[in-house]
Amino acid sequence: MADMIVRFGIIGAAEIARKVSRAIALAPNATLSAIGSRSVEKASKFAVDNGFSPQVKIYGSYEAVLDDPEIDAVYVPLPTSLHLRWAVLAAEKKKHLLLEKPVALNVSEFDKILEACEANGVQFMDGTMWMHNPRTALMKEFLSDAEQFGQLKSVNSVFSFAADADFLANDIRVKSDLDGLGALGDAGWYCIRSILFAASFELPKRVIAFPNPVLNESGVILSCGASLFWDDGKIATFHCSFLSNLTMDITAIGTNGTLHVNDFIIPYGEKEAYFCTNSKSGFTELVTGWEPLPSKHIVPTDLPQEAHMVREFSHLVKEIKANGSKPEKKWPNISRKTQLVLDAVKASLDGGFKPVEVGP
Amino acid sequence: MADMIVRFGIIGAAEIARKVSRAIALAPNATLSAIGSRSVEKASKFAVDNGFSPQVKIYGSYEAVLDDPEIDAVYVPLPTSLHLRWAVLAAEKKKHLLLEKPVALNVSEFDKILEACEANGVQFMDGTMWMHNPRTALMKEFLSDAEQFGQLKSVNSVFSFAADADFLANDIRVKSDLDGLGALGDAGWYCIRSILFAASFELPKRVIAFPNPVLNESGVILSCGASLFWDDGKIATFHCSFLSNLTMDITAIGTNGTLHVNDFIIPYGEKEAYFCTNSKSGFTELVTGWEPLPSKHIVPTDLPQEAHMVREFSHLVKEIKANGSKPEKKWPNISRKTQLVLDAVKASLDGGFKPVEVGP
Structure with a gap:
């Protein structure tokens, strides 16, 4: 087998x-x-x-x-x-x-x-x-490096795209009976996942939705955002939208390093993907330039990221079917944490943009 | 003359x-x-x-x-x-x-x-x-382009640097009697200016400080952030800190375009500076890549940006002294708007992170 x-x-x-x-x-x-x-x-x-x-x-x-x-x-x-x-x-x-x-x-x-x-x-x-792109593992390595990145302090994540008139009228993602979470469930899911990814999947303590969501006539979210807070002082913000130009950013800042990636969900191209980092950055004499300069990390991808996903999933299925292994808990746990934060943001949006504790 | x-x-x-x-x-x-x-x-x-x-x-x-x-x-x-x-x-x-x-x-x-x-x-x-770097004028051109950028929807700005122990103990920027605004007055000034710059200096209607500022023992801000809201739905967020790795980001997203710059205050080098844009971005067939790809705009700088500043200021002084011109109002107006937003953020920080209207 x-x-x-x-x-x-x-x-x-x-x-x-x-x-x-x-x-x-x-x-x-x-x-x-x-x-x-x-x-x-x-x-x-x-x-x-x-x-x-x-x-x-x-x-x-x-x-x-x-x-x-x-x-x-x-x-x-x-x-x-x-x-x-x-x-x-x-x-x-x-x-x-x-x-x-x-x-x-x-x-x-x-x-x-x-x-x-x-x-x-x-x-x-x-x-x-994107969780399965080989780039993601290397980003994780950087974010986990106590020397090069240090302790995470803040994350900003964005996923927006400019939906056309047909999408805004007819796509299932703007229909309250089909995808009632709208842009939060679709684009916001990725933002929340990326924030949890940067935070080593430690749940934030509370979230506060920004008080300016855009809803369609059925009340489905077309654009929204939130700030997320951890007890240790970490903060994250995200913005998700069907109404802005295509943007897919993670900016994660630690005590010693910074990660920038601007195509985190769908890399610019299939054959390789990159991210940029800087560590222990300072200035040249007279503060007229940076030292060291940021680094660009190019990661070749042998298979498209979605094929990596299928391969990983199929590997786990094989382990269960052929070798009697237990299902791997990591993936459902990550999904659940993402949904928990998403629920808290939705509750804050629905409840007057008040702070909402992230449920257990 | x-x-x-x-x-x-x-x-x-x-x-x-x-x-x-x-x-x-x-x-x-x-x-x-x-x-x-x-x-x-x-x-x-x-x-x-x-x-x-x-x-x-x-x-x-x-x-x-x-x-x-x-x-x-x-x-x-x-x-x-x-x-x-x-x-x-x-x-x-x-x-x-x-x-x-x-x-x-x-x-x-x-x-x-x-x-x-x-x-x-x-x-x-x-x-x-940085307002005087030749790059800034080209960024403004992009942000003002109704076709390539469209209507501004959101801005995120960050300025942080990892201050050392000596700075945190002795620098004037952490002394309540010298620079009582701390990181907000120092690093936050740049963030607010960059947001106003992206918003064509239209003041936000209100601001809400994030409820997790870090203060030193004298109550001076070492790290804070806020969200800013305009009546037309625009949102901006910023994060400023003495406690995170050196980061200087503007991300401005419009209906048609996105601007990324990661060294907006001090460019990486003195001889040239760049920024990245994408416009009307979409995906390749099967959504496995971007089309068009983002563009990198490299702007040579004949003089360091601070010399551009001195030159522009001196030009205005000469116009007054030699030609009897009136002082140019643009610069004090921009300063005042920056200070108005900064004051509103400070008021929100001091008043329990409530929304604060930006004063006239």
Whole structure:
């Protein structure tokens, strides 16, 4: 079983599933076995449009994918409001679960998903691809370096993109019944994840939403932000928006070093990605320049980051299926912390921008 | 008088005066004529240490510089708590005034300085050097481009540096009787200025300080931050600190474009400076990269930015002295707006982190 290939089903012919189906094809330990949509026609069109091999089974329902005994794992790119139902059902059908973000509408929903995964011994991972880019591990190394970076003091994270009129009218991410968390659940998820990443996944004590969210006529968030506070004095801020030019920043500042990355979610290109650091920075004589100058770290990427994600997930599935390992807790724990902070920001937004404690 | 050389006196042998005395020497329309300190010995040592020409007059008091009829303008790098007294006196002695930042302890003090300048027909400018870097004009051009940048939506600004033990024990910027505004007055001044710069100097409506300032035992701010809000939905955040690695960021995001600069106060090097932009950014097919990629704009600098500042100031002084022009209002107006926002942040810090309206 050393060379076990994990057989994926996709439920939902979402735009993002195009990229992930390619990633499943690229990952050496995974293969796409089935696609299910609400009709055979939709599933079939998706398969044709994306050049799927004729071996990929076409199903006219999500259930059919979950009932297929030749599927090991499912990728679920459905709207957030459908996660609870389909993720729980997938786990109950013993399918390992790669679930798009945000993982749920709130942490109590997500806990039901995690309970189902635990009860059924399946691996959970969310679809936050940048976590798996080889660059991310090197950024982590820098942030963990007591000498070069020191103690984290502040983080600023931004994810914005300028949605067009069609998106703002029709995308599921602006529909209150589909993705009720809007820009916070979509773009804000990444910002919160990046802040937790920089903070070694230590939860902030409290959050305060900025008092100027932009909502659409259904009350869905199009733009918002918040500040996050830890008891040791660390602070983080983020801004997420569907209304500003594409920007993807992490700025993490420690006592000894600074990290800058401006394309953290989707690197500028697929073949390599970079980040910039400076450590123990000072000035030249007369304070007319910097010494040392910042460093640019270029990291080649053998596979696209989403294929790294599929490979890592499939590796964990193989360990469970072939070697009887327990599911890896790291990934669901990280998802849950992200959702906890997201919930606290939502509560602050809904409650007059007051400080909200981050729940347990 | 076309080639009038403005004769400068410096009052106060401050560290920063070393750089500015060099700038006065480099600016083609300025010359250093006198240095005054609290004793002849201190002034003399400063002149020797910095290789001043023997023509530079050495005075053992600030008054002596102000009383010298052969001085046109003074550069005042004294601690903030001394600005009101010496800036007003300099104006009354008809000396044009280049004053270090923060310009005063609060705007009511600063208004007295401005009244004295106005009553005596002298030019006022503060010592915010980066405003005069040729790069800054090109950044402004980008930010003003309705097509490439669009409407400003958010700004994040950071200025931090890791002060050593000696600084934290002895520097005037941590002494409540000398620079009572601490990191807010020193580093925060630059952040606020950069935010106003990005916002075309439109004042925010209100500010809210972050509830985690770090104060020293005398109550002087070592680290703080705030969020700033405009009625049109724009938001800005800043973080200033003596306790984090050297970082100098402006990130300004508009509807169509993004500006990144990571050395806005002191460029990495003296000969050139750069900033990065992206406009109307989107993704490649399958969302696996950016299109177009960001652009790096390299701007050569013929003179150090502080010499540009001295040159611009001296040009205005010449226009007044030689051509009977009125003092240029742009610079005192910008200083005053910066101080107004700084005062509002201080009021929010002192008043329990509540929203504070930015005063008129």
